Amino acid sequence: MNQRHIHPAEAELYVLGEMEPEAAAALEAHTLECAPCAAVLQREALLEEQLREVAQATVPEPQPQVLRPARWSRPARAAVGVLLAAAAAVALVLLRPEQADPSPPQNDFPILALPESLPEEPLRLVACPDLSSQEACAAQAFARGLMVQYPQGVGEVPRYDGHAGLPPGVLEADGPYSL
Amino acid sequence: MGAALVQPLRIAVRQEEESARSRGGGREDEAELAQRALEGDRTAWDALIARYHHRVVVSLLARGVRVDRAHELAQETWARLVQQQQKGLLRELRLPSLAITQAAYLAADEARRQRREALAGSVEELPEAHHPVDPSASAERRLLSEEQLSRAQATLSQCSTSARRIFLLACDGQELPHAEVAARVGLSVQRVRQILCEVRKKLRSALEEEAAP
Numbered sequence: 388m389n390q391r392h393i394h395p396a397e398a399e400l401y402v403l404g405e406m407e408p409e410a411a412a413a414l415e416a417h418t419l420e421c422a423p424c425a426a427v428l429q430r431e432a433l434l435e436e437q438l439r440e441v442a443q444a445t446v447p448e449p450q451p452q453v454l455r456p457a458r459w460s461r462p463a464r465a466a467v468g469v470l471l472a473a474a475a476a477v478a479l480v481l482l483r484p485e486q487a488d489p490s491p492p493q494n495d496f497p498i499l500a501l502p503e504s505l506p507e508e509p510l511r512l513v514a515c516p517d518l519s520s521q522e523a524c525a526a527q528a529f530a531r532g533l534m535v536q537y538p539q540g541v542g543e544v545p546r547y548d549g550h551a552g553l554p555p556g557v558l559e560a561d562g563p564y565s566l
Numbered sequence: 567m568g569a570a571l572v573q574p575l576r577i578a579v580r581q582e583e584e585s586a587r588s589r590g591g592g593r594e595d596e597a598e599l600a601q602r603a604l605e606g607d608r609t610a611w612d613a614l615i616a617r618y619h620h621r622v623v624v625s626l627l628a629r630g631v632r633v634d635r636a637h638e639l640a641q642e643t644w645a646r647l648v649q650q651q652q653k654g655l656l657r658e659l660r661l662p663s664l665a666i667t668q669a670a671y672l673a674a675d676e677a678r679r680q681r682r683e684a685l686a687g688s689v690e691e692l693p694e695a696h697h698p699v700d701p702s703a704s705a706e707r708r709l710l711s712e713e714q715l716s717r718a719q720a721t722l723s724q725c726s727t728s729a730r731r732i733f734l735l736a737c738d739g740q741e742l743p744h745a746e747v748a749a750r751v752g753l754s755v756q757r758v759r760q761i762l763c764e765v766r767k768k769l770r771s772a773l774e775e776e777a778a779p
Protein backbone atom coordinates (compact mmCIF):
# COMPACT_ATOMS: atom_id res chain seq x y z
CA MET A 388 0.00 0.00 0.00
CA ASN A 389 1.88 3.06 -1.17
CA GLN A 390 -0.52 5.78 -0.20
CA ARG A 391 -3.16 6.82 2.25
CA HIS A 392 -6.76 6.04 1.35
CA ILE A 393 -8.65 8.11 -1.17
CA HIS A 394 -11.02 10.79 -0.03
CA PRO A 395 -14.25 11.02 -2.06
CA ALA A 396 -13.42 14.64 -2.89
CA GLU A 397 -10.18 13.47 -4.49
CA ALA A 398 -12.00 10.82 -6.44
CA GLU A 399 -14.35 13.51 -7.69
CA LEU A 400 -11.44 15.70 -8.79
CA TYR A 401 -9.95 12.74 -10.59
CA VAL A 402 -13.18 11.89 -12.37
CA LEU A 403 -13.63 15.50 -13.43
CA GLY A 404 -10.10 15.48 -14.85
CA GLU A 405 -9.05 18.31 -12.61
CA MET A 406 -6.23 16.54 -10.82
CA GLU A 407 -2.52 17.09 -11.47
CA PRO A 408 -1.12 14.20 -13.51
CA GLU A 409 1.19 12.93 -10.75
CA ALA A 410 -1.57 12.96 -8.17
CA ALA A 411 -3.90 11.22 -10.61
CA ALA A 412 -1.31 8.53 -11.28
CA ALA A 413 -0.78 8.00 -7.54
CA LEU A 414 -4.51 7.71 -7.00
CA GLU A 415 -4.80 5.19 -9.81
CA ALA A 416 -1.93 3.16 -8.42
CA HIS A 417 -3.55 3.10 -5.00
CA THR A 418 -6.84 1.78 -6.31
CA LEU A 419 -4.99 -1.18 -7.79
CA GLU A 420 -3.87 -2.22 -4.33
CA CYS A 421 -6.83 -1.18 -2.24
CA ALA A 422 -10.26 -2.58 -3.04
CA PRO A 423 -12.22 -0.15 -0.85
CA CYS A 424 -10.62 2.81 -2.62
CA ALA A 425 -11.25 1.20 -6.00
CA ALA A 426 -14.90 1.08 -4.96
CA VAL A 427 -14.83 4.76 -3.96
CA LEU A 428 -13.43 5.65 -7.36
CA GLN A 429 -15.95 3.49 -9.17
CA ARG A 430 -18.79 5.08 -7.27
CA GLU A 431 -17.59 8.52 -8.27
CA ALA A 432 -17.18 7.50 -11.90
CA LEU A 433 -20.60 5.88 -11.86
CA LEU A 434 -22.15 9.06 -10.52
CA GLU A 435 -20.52 11.02 -13.32
CA GLU A 436 -21.91 8.66 -15.96
CA GLN A 437 -25.31 8.71 -14.32
CA LEU A 438 -25.34 12.50 -14.35
CA ARG A 439 -24.76 12.35 -18.08
CA GLU A 440 -27.61 9.91 -18.49
CA VAL A 441 -29.84 12.25 -16.52
CA ALA A 442 -28.83 15.16 -18.73
CA GLN A 443 -29.35 13.20 -21.91
CA ALA A 444 -32.71 11.93 -20.75
CA THR A 445 -33.86 15.41 -19.88
CA VAL A 446 -35.38 17.39 -22.70
CA PRO A 447 -33.89 20.84 -22.57
CA GLU A 448 -36.52 23.51 -22.19
CA PRO A 449 -36.75 26.38 -24.63
CA GLN A 450 -33.91 28.68 -23.85
CA PRO A 451 -34.28 32.35 -23.09
CA GLN A 452 -32.92 34.19 -26.04
CA VAL A 453 -30.16 36.67 -25.67
CA LEU A 454 -30.69 39.21 -28.35
CA ARG A 455 -27.48 40.60 -29.71
CA PRO A 456 -27.21 43.24 -32.34
CA ALA A 457 -25.11 42.01 -35.22
CA ARG A 458 -22.51 44.63 -34.57
CA TRP A 459 -21.44 42.81 -31.45
CA SER A 460 -19.62 40.32 -33.56
CA ARG A 461 -17.21 43.00 -34.67
CA PRO A 462 -14.51 43.28 -32.04
CA ALA A 463 -13.42 46.72 -33.20
CA ARG A 464 -16.71 48.11 -32.02
CA ALA A 465 -16.72 46.32 -28.71
CA ALA A 466 -15.87 49.38 -26.69
CA VAL A 467 -18.62 51.36 -28.33
CA GLY A 468 -20.92 48.45 -27.73
CA VAL A 469 -20.22 48.47 -24.04
CA LEU A 470 -20.93 52.17 -23.81
CA LEU A 471 -24.15 51.82 -25.70
CA ALA A 472 -25.03 48.73 -23.77
CA ALA A 473 -24.72 50.41 -20.44
CA ALA A 474 -26.46 53.54 -21.60
CA ALA A 475 -29.28 51.73 -23.29
CA ALA A 476 -29.86 49.34 -20.43
CA VAL A 477 -29.99 52.19 -18.01
CA ALA A 478 -32.30 54.19 -20.19
CA LEU A 479 -34.58 51.28 -20.81
CA VAL A 480 -35.00 50.28 -17.23
CA LEU A 481 -35.38 53.86 -16.12
CA LEU A 482 -37.95 54.67 -18.70
CA ARG A 483 -40.02 51.56 -18.59
CA PRO A 484 -39.73 49.82 -15.28
CA GLU A 485 -43.01 47.95 -15.49
CA GLN A 486 -44.42 48.84 -18.83
CA ALA A 487 -46.04 45.86 -20.48
CA ASP A 488 -46.43 47.37 -23.89
CA PRO A 489 -43.76 46.01 -26.22
CA SER A 490 -43.06 49.19 -28.05
CA PRO A 491 -39.99 49.16 -30.31
CA PRO A 492 -36.85 49.13 -28.25
CA GLN A 493 -34.02 51.56 -28.56
CA ASN A 494 -31.74 50.97 -31.48
CA ASP A 495 -29.02 49.25 -29.59
CA PHE A 496 -30.71 47.66 -26.69
CA PRO A 497 -27.86 45.35 -25.91
CA ILE A 498 -29.21 42.39 -24.14
CA LEU A 499 -32.20 40.79 -22.64
CA ALA A 500 -30.65 39.02 -19.76
CA LEU A 501 -33.65 37.31 -18.34
CA PRO A 502 -33.92 37.05 -14.59
CA GLU A 503 -34.27 33.56 -13.21
CA SER A 504 -37.74 34.31 -12.06
CA LEU A 505 -39.83 37.33 -12.65
CA PRO A 506 -39.90 39.61 -9.65
CA GLU A 507 -43.18 39.70 -7.82
CA GLU A 508 -43.06 43.43 -7.49
CA PRO A 509 -41.64 45.71 -10.11
CA LEU A 510 -37.88 45.71 -9.97
CA ARG A 511 -36.49 48.21 -7.57
CA LEU A 512 -34.10 49.62 -10.04
CA VAL A 513 -30.45 49.97 -9.37
CA ALA A 514 -30.51 53.32 -11.04
CA CYS A 515 -27.56 54.33 -13.10
CA PRO A 516 -28.63 57.62 -14.56
CA ASP A 517 -25.37 58.19 -16.34
CA LEU A 518 -22.08 56.52 -16.98
CA SER A 519 -20.21 58.59 -14.45
CA SER A 520 -22.18 57.00 -11.65
CA GLN A 521 -21.81 53.53 -13.08
CA GLU A 522 -19.19 52.45 -10.62
CA ALA A 523 -21.37 53.15 -7.62
CA CYS A 524 -24.32 51.48 -9.30
CA ALA A 525 -22.17 48.54 -10.15
CA ALA A 526 -21.23 48.03 -6.54
CA GLN A 527 -24.85 48.30 -5.52
CA ALA A 528 -26.06 45.86 -8.12
CA PHE A 529 -23.23 43.52 -7.28
CA ALA A 530 -24.38 43.44 -3.70
CA ARG A 531 -27.72 42.25 -5.00
CA GLY A 532 -26.11 39.49 -6.96
CA LEU A 533 -26.92 40.87 -10.37
CA MET A 534 -24.58 40.35 -13.27
CA VAL A 535 -23.98 42.15 -16.51
CA GLN A 536 -23.06 40.64 -19.79
CA TYR A 537 -20.72 42.40 -22.13
CA PRO A 538 -20.49 41.90 -25.85
CA GLN A 539 -17.12 40.22 -26.04
CA GLY A 540 -17.28 38.11 -22.98
CA VAL A 541 -18.45 38.03 -19.48
CA GLY A 542 -17.12 39.89 -16.52
CA GLU A 543 -17.75 39.59 -12.84
CA VAL A 544 -19.56 42.86 -12.93
CA PRO A 545 -23.15 43.75 -12.27
CA ARG A 546 -25.85 43.30 -14.80
CA TYR A 547 -28.63 45.73 -15.18
CA ASP A 548 -31.31 43.19 -15.57
CA GLY A 549 -33.56 44.91 -18.00
CA HIS A 550 -36.92 43.58 -16.98
CA ALA A 551 -38.46 45.29 -19.92
CA GLY A 552 -42.04 44.08 -19.82
CA LEU A 553 -41.56 41.37 -22.38
CA PRO A 554 -44.62 40.28 -24.30
CA PRO A 555 -45.81 36.78 -23.46
CA GLY A 556 -44.27 34.14 -25.66
CA VAL A 557 -40.83 35.70 -25.89
CA LEU A 558 -39.32 33.20 -23.49
CA GLU A 559 -40.70 30.29 -25.42
CA ALA A 560 -39.70 31.65 -28.84
CA ASP A 561 -37.52 29.28 -30.83
CA GLY A 562 -35.40 31.95 -32.34
CA PRO A 563 -34.50 35.55 -31.76
CA TYR A 564 -37.69 37.40 -31.04
CA SER A 565 -38.32 40.62 -32.78
CA LEU A 566 -39.84 43.09 -30.39
CA MET B 567 -16.37 57.52 -16.61
CA GLY B 568 -13.54 55.88 -18.47
CA ALA B 569 -12.17 53.94 -15.56
CA ALA B 570 -15.41 52.22 -14.74
CA LEU B 571 -15.76 50.93 -18.26
CA VAL B 572 -12.23 49.86 -18.91
CA GLN B 573 -12.33 47.41 -16.06
CA PRO B 574 -15.16 45.17 -17.32
CA LEU B 575 -13.70 45.17 -20.80
CA ARG B 576 -10.37 43.98 -19.54
CA ILE B 577 -12.04 41.20 -17.63
CA ALA B 578 -14.00 40.25 -20.68
CA VAL B 579 -10.89 39.99 -22.82
CA ARG B 580 -9.07 37.95 -20.24
CA GLN B 581 -11.97 35.51 -20.07
CA GLU B 582 -12.10 35.22 -23.82
CA GLU B 583 -8.47 34.22 -23.78
CA GLU B 584 -9.04 31.76 -21.00
CA SER B 585 -11.94 30.20 -22.79
CA ALA B 586 -10.01 29.99 -26.03
CA ARG B 587 -7.19 28.25 -24.21
CA SER B 588 -9.30 25.77 -22.36
CA ARG B 589 -11.25 24.68 -25.37
CA GLY B 590 -8.15 24.38 -27.51
CA GLY B 591 -8.88 27.16 -29.97
CA GLY B 592 -12.64 27.28 -30.14
CA ARG B 593 -15.60 25.02 -30.34
CA GLU B 594 -15.79 25.32 -34.11
CA ASP B 595 -12.56 23.41 -34.37
CA GLU B 596 -14.33 20.41 -32.90
CA ALA B 597 -16.15 19.70 -36.15
CA GLU B 598 -13.05 20.51 -38.13
CA LEU B 599 -10.92 18.19 -36.01
CA ALA B 600 -13.39 15.37 -36.48
CA GLN B 601 -13.40 16.01 -40.21
CA ARG B 602 -9.62 15.93 -40.42
CA ALA B 603 -9.54 12.76 -38.34
CA LEU B 604 -12.02 11.18 -40.73
CA GLU B 605 -9.62 12.05 -43.52
CA GLY B 606 -6.84 10.25 -41.68
CA ASP B 607 -4.98 13.20 -40.21
CA ARG B 608 -2.89 11.78 -37.41
CA THR B 609 -2.47 15.04 -35.49
CA ALA B 610 -6.23 15.49 -35.47
CA TRP B 611 -6.59 12.01 -34.00
CA ASP B 612 -3.97 12.80 -31.38
CA ALA B 613 -5.80 15.96 -30.38
CA LEU B 614 -9.12 14.14 -30.09
CA ILE B 615 -7.56 11.31 -28.12
CA ALA B 616 -5.89 13.76 -25.74
CA ARG B 617 -9.23 15.48 -25.27
CA TYR B 618 -11.40 12.43 -24.64
CA HIS B 619 -9.18 9.65 -23.34
CA HIS B 620 -9.94 10.47 -19.73
CA ARG B 621 -13.67 10.44 -20.35
CA VAL B 622 -13.41 7.01 -21.87
CA VAL B 623 -11.38 5.76 -18.90
CA VAL B 624 -13.94 7.16 -16.45
CA SER B 625 -16.78 5.49 -18.33
CA LEU B 626 -14.97 2.18 -17.96
CA LEU B 627 -14.30 2.75 -14.27
CA ALA B 628 -18.00 3.35 -13.82
CA ARG B 629 -18.62 -0.10 -15.25
CA GLY B 630 -16.28 -1.65 -12.76
CA VAL B 631 -13.14 -2.05 -14.86
CA ARG B 632 -9.86 -1.78 -13.00
CA VAL B 633 -8.03 1.44 -13.76
CA ASP B 634 -5.00 -0.19 -15.41
CA ARG B 635 -7.23 -2.24 -17.63
CA ALA B 636 -9.40 0.80 -18.29
CA HIS B 637 -6.40 2.62 -19.75
CA GLU B 638 -5.53 -0.38 -21.91
CA LEU B 639 -9.09 -0.76 -23.14
CA ALA B 640 -9.29 2.95 -23.88
CA GLN B 641 -6.07 2.69 -25.92
CA GLU B 642 -7.48 -0.25 -27.76
CA THR B 643 -10.66 1.69 -28.38
CA TRP B 644 -8.72 4.48 -30.08
CA ALA B 645 -6.68 2.01 -32.07
CA ARG B 646 -9.85 0.38 -33.34
CA LEU B 647 -11.45 3.66 -34.25
CA VAL B 648 -8.36 4.68 -36.21
CA GLN B 649 -8.36 1.29 -37.88
CA GLN B 650 -12.02 1.63 -38.82
CA GLN B 651 -11.31 5.05 -40.25
CA GLN B 652 -8.42 3.68 -42.31
CA LYS B 653 -10.67 1.00 -43.73
CA GLY B 654 -13.20 3.65 -44.64
CA LEU B 655 -15.76 2.31 -42.18
CA LEU B 656 -16.24 5.54 -40.27
CA ARG B 657 -18.73 7.94 -41.82
CA GLU B 658 -18.94 10.31 -38.92
CA LEU B 659 -17.01 10.75 -35.74
CA ARG B 660 -19.18 11.74 -32.84
CA LEU B 661 -16.99 11.96 -29.79
CA PRO B 662 -16.79 11.07 -27.02
CA SER B 663 -19.93 8.96 -27.37
CA LEU B 664 -18.59 6.75 -30.15
CA ALA B 665 -15.42 5.99 -28.18
CA ILE B 666 -17.38 5.35 -24.98
CA THR B 667 -19.67 2.92 -26.77
CA GLN B 668 -16.75 1.12 -28.39
CA ALA B 669 -14.97 0.89 -25.03
CA ALA B 670 -18.07 -0.50 -23.30
CA TYR B 671 -18.31 -3.11 -26.00
CA LEU B 672 -14.68 -4.13 -25.55
CA ALA B 673 -15.11 -4.30 -21.77
CA ALA B 674 -18.23 -6.44 -22.06
CA ASP B 675 -16.54 -8.72 -24.55
CA GLU B 676 -13.55 -9.16 -22.30
CA ALA B 677 -15.68 -9.83 -19.23
CA ARG B 678 -17.60 -12.53 -21.07
CA ARG B 679 -14.39 -14.18 -22.17
CA GLN B 680 -12.95 -14.02 -18.65
CA ARG B 681 -16.07 -15.51 -17.18
CA ARG B 682 -15.98 -18.39 -19.60
CA GLU B 683 -12.34 -19.06 -18.74
CA ALA B 684 -12.99 -18.68 -15.03
CA LEU B 685 -15.89 -21.10 -15.11
CA ALA B 686 -13.56 -23.60 -16.72
CA GLY B 687 -10.90 -22.95 -14.06
CA SER B 688 -10.88 -22.55 -10.32
CA VAL B 689 -13.45 -20.59 -8.35
CA GLU B 690 -10.81 -18.27 -6.84
CA GLU B 691 -10.04 -16.96 -10.26
CA LEU B 692 -13.51 -15.55 -10.77
CA PRO B 693 -13.03 -12.14 -12.34
CA GLU B 694 -15.73 -10.69 -10.07
CA ALA B 695 -13.07 -10.55 -7.38
CA HIS B 696 -11.53 -7.71 -9.36
CA HIS B 697 -14.73 -6.21 -10.65
CA PRO B 698 -17.13 -4.64 -8.17
CA VAL B 699 -19.63 -4.55 -11.03
CA ASP B 700 -19.75 -7.10 -13.78
CA PRO B 701 -19.07 -5.09 -16.94
CA SER B 702 -20.76 -7.61 -19.20
CA ALA B 703 -23.95 -7.18 -17.24
CA SER B 704 -23.82 -3.41 -17.29
CA ALA B 705 -22.33 -2.59 -20.66
CA GLU B 706 -25.50 -2.87 -22.67
CA ARG B 707 -27.91 -1.48 -20.16
CA ARG B 708 -28.19 1.98 -18.77
CA LEU B 709 -26.45 2.84 -15.58
CA LEU B 710 -29.55 4.43 -14.11
CA SER B 711 -32.72 2.85 -12.84
CA GLU B 712 -36.05 4.41 -13.71
CA GLU B 713 -36.58 5.42 -10.08
CA GLN B 714 -33.19 7.08 -9.95
CA LEU B 715 -33.92 8.91 -13.17
CA SER B 716 -37.24 10.26 -12.00
CA ARG B 717 -35.81 11.24 -8.61
CA ALA B 718 -32.96 13.05 -10.37
CA GLN B 719 -35.30 14.79 -12.74
CA ALA B 720 -37.56 15.88 -9.91
CA THR B 721 -34.52 17.31 -8.15
CA LEU B 722 -33.40 19.00 -11.33
CA SER B 723 -36.77 20.62 -11.80
CA GLN B 724 -36.40 22.25 -8.40
CA CYS B 725 -33.16 23.91 -9.43
CA SER B 726 -33.24 27.36 -10.94
CA THR B 727 -33.72 27.66 -14.67
CA SER B 728 -30.19 28.83 -15.20
CA ALA B 729 -28.68 26.11 -13.02
CA ARG B 730 -30.65 23.53 -14.98
CA ARG B 731 -29.53 24.99 -18.26
CA ILE B 732 -25.90 25.04 -17.18
CA PHE B 733 -26.08 21.43 -16.07
CA LEU B 734 -27.65 20.32 -19.34
CA LEU B 735 -25.12 22.25 -21.40
CA ALA B 736 -22.19 20.82 -19.48
CA CYS B 737 -23.36 17.23 -19.23
CA ASP B 738 -25.45 16.40 -22.28
CA GLY B 739 -22.69 14.40 -23.88
CA GLN B 740 -21.21 17.05 -26.11
CA GLU B 741 -18.62 17.77 -23.45
CA LEU B 742 -18.94 21.51 -23.76
CA PRO B 743 -16.01 23.01 -21.84
CA HIS B 744 -16.92 25.12 -18.83
CA ALA B 745 -15.65 28.24 -20.55
CA GLU B 746 -18.01 27.64 -23.44
CA VAL B 747 -20.93 27.01 -21.09
CA ALA B 748 -20.04 30.23 -19.31
CA ALA B 749 -20.02 32.15 -22.57
CA ARG B 750 -23.43 30.79 -23.53
CA VAL B 751 -25.17 31.60 -20.27
CA GLY B 752 -23.40 34.87 -19.63
CA LEU B 753 -21.75 33.98 -16.36
CA SER B 754 -18.15 33.66 -15.30
CA VAL B 755 -16.40 30.31 -15.56
CA GLN B 756 -15.97 30.33 -11.83
CA ARG B 757 -19.68 30.84 -11.26
CA VAL B 758 -20.52 28.08 -13.73
CA ARG B 759 -18.23 25.69 -11.83
CA GLN B 760 -19.89 26.67 -8.57
CA ILE B 761 -23.35 26.07 -9.97
CA LEU B 762 -22.35 22.75 -11.49
CA CYS B 763 -20.90 21.70 -8.17
CA GLU B 764 -24.16 22.54 -6.39
CA VAL B 765 -26.29 20.72 -8.95
CA ARG B 766 -23.99 17.70 -8.76
CA LYS B 767 -24.35 17.62 -5.01
CA LYS B 768 -28.15 17.74 -5.18
CA LEU B 769 -28.33 15.11 -7.88
CA ARG B 770 -25.90 12.91 -6.03
CA SER B 771 -28.15 12.72 -3.02
CA ALA B 772 -31.14 12.13 -5.27
CA LEU B 773 -29.36 9.29 -7.06
CA GLU B 774 -27.95 7.70 -3.95
CA GLU B 775 -31.14 7.97 -1.96
CA GLU B 776 -32.37 4.51 -1.01
CA ALA B 777 -35.48 3.56 -2.86
CA ALA B 778 -38.46 3.80 -0.55
CA PRO B 779 -39.46 0.34 0.68
Ligand SMILES: [Zn+2]
Pocket residue numbers: 391392393417421422423424
Ligand atom coordinates in the same frame (compact mmCIF):
# COMPACT_ATOMS: atom_id res chain seq x y z
ZN1 LIG C 1 -7.21 2.76 0.06
